[in-house]
Amino acid sequence: MVYLGEKFGKLYPEDPKVRSRTLQWFMFQMGGIGPMMGQANVFYRYFPEKLPPAIERYQNESRRLFEVLNSRLSESPYLAGDQYTIADIANWCWVRTEPR
Numbered sequence: 001m002v003y004l005g006e007k008f009g010k011l012y013p014e015d016p017k018v019r020s021r022t023l024q025w026f027m028f029q030m031g032g033i034g035p036m037m038g039q040a041n042v043f044y045r046y047f048p049e050k051l052p053p054a055i056e057r058y059q060n061e062s063r064r065l066f067e068v069l070n071s072r073l074s075e076s077p078y079l080a081g082d083q084y085t086i087a088d089i090a091n092w093c094w095v096r097t098e099p100r
Contacts, residue, residue: 025087
């Protein structure tokens with residue numbers, strides 16, 4: 001996504017501060033949301049043996065990360081500020097599956 005954003009000049013801002021925020025929130029998905037939700041899904045849905053401590057740990061951490069996103073989005077329409085970016089796309093792909 002970074003490559004495409006740089007190549008086509010869309011969804012990856014040129015302003016250095018906004019670009020930095022975009023990259024930070026993009027990495028938030030890569031280092032937090034993706035891995036935690038991935039593990040939560042593996043232990044809850046696919047692992048042959050139900051391990052409640054593992055399920056609880058990853059589901060709770062996913063919820064905590066959702067709160068971080070929710071807090072940010074209560075301050076700004078998009079993760080990096082006023083502009084829709086690759087950070088929003090990357091995070092949305094995961095959080096849209098969160099059960100209510």
